[in-house]
Amino acid sequence: MxxxxxxxxxxxxxxxxxxxxxxxxxxxxxxxxxxxxxxxxxxIAPDKANDAYCQLIALRTKFPIGTVHEVTNWKNQDRR
CATH class of the missing domain: 3.40.1620.10 (YefM-like domain)
Known part of the structure; x- marks a missing residue:
């Protein structure tokens, strides 16, 4: 490489x-x-990609970021 x-x-x-x-x-x-x-x-090994995906899902469950609508509202509130 x-x-x-x-x-x-x-x-x-x-x-x-x-x-x-x-x-x-x-x-x-x-x-x-x-x-x-x-x-x-x-x-990229399919197993590694799948493992990474599962880890991301687990993190999102542990640290929810909200829906697209909620995130957009938070962003718009910061602009006021």
């Missing part, structure tokens, strides 16, 4: 996407620390 800095990734994002479509993978670093990975979606 090729490492690339966040600034270079931002500068060449479209080119990176085309390379990812071709099957390449990139780890994106910020000050030498890997902060993200770009890879084709077929490289």
């Amino acid at each position: 090729t490492e690339i800095g966040v600034h270079e990734a931002k500068t060449h994002f479209s080119k990176l996407l085309k390379r990812v479509e071709g099957g390449e993978r990139f780890s994106i670093t910020h000050r030498g620390k890997v902060v993200a990975v770009m890879m084709p979606p077929h490289d």
Whole structure:
């Protein structure tokens, strides 16, 4: 996997996407620390994706954020 800095990734994002479509993978670093990975979606293991989804649902149950209507109302209240 090729490492690339966040600034270079931002500068060449479209080119990176085309390379990812071709099957390449990139780890994106910020000050030498890997902060993200770009890879084709077929490289993500279905079990891991399902596990992540289940974890998100569990978090949402634990920390409810409200309905879309409620969130919109909260946002609009902050603008007054």
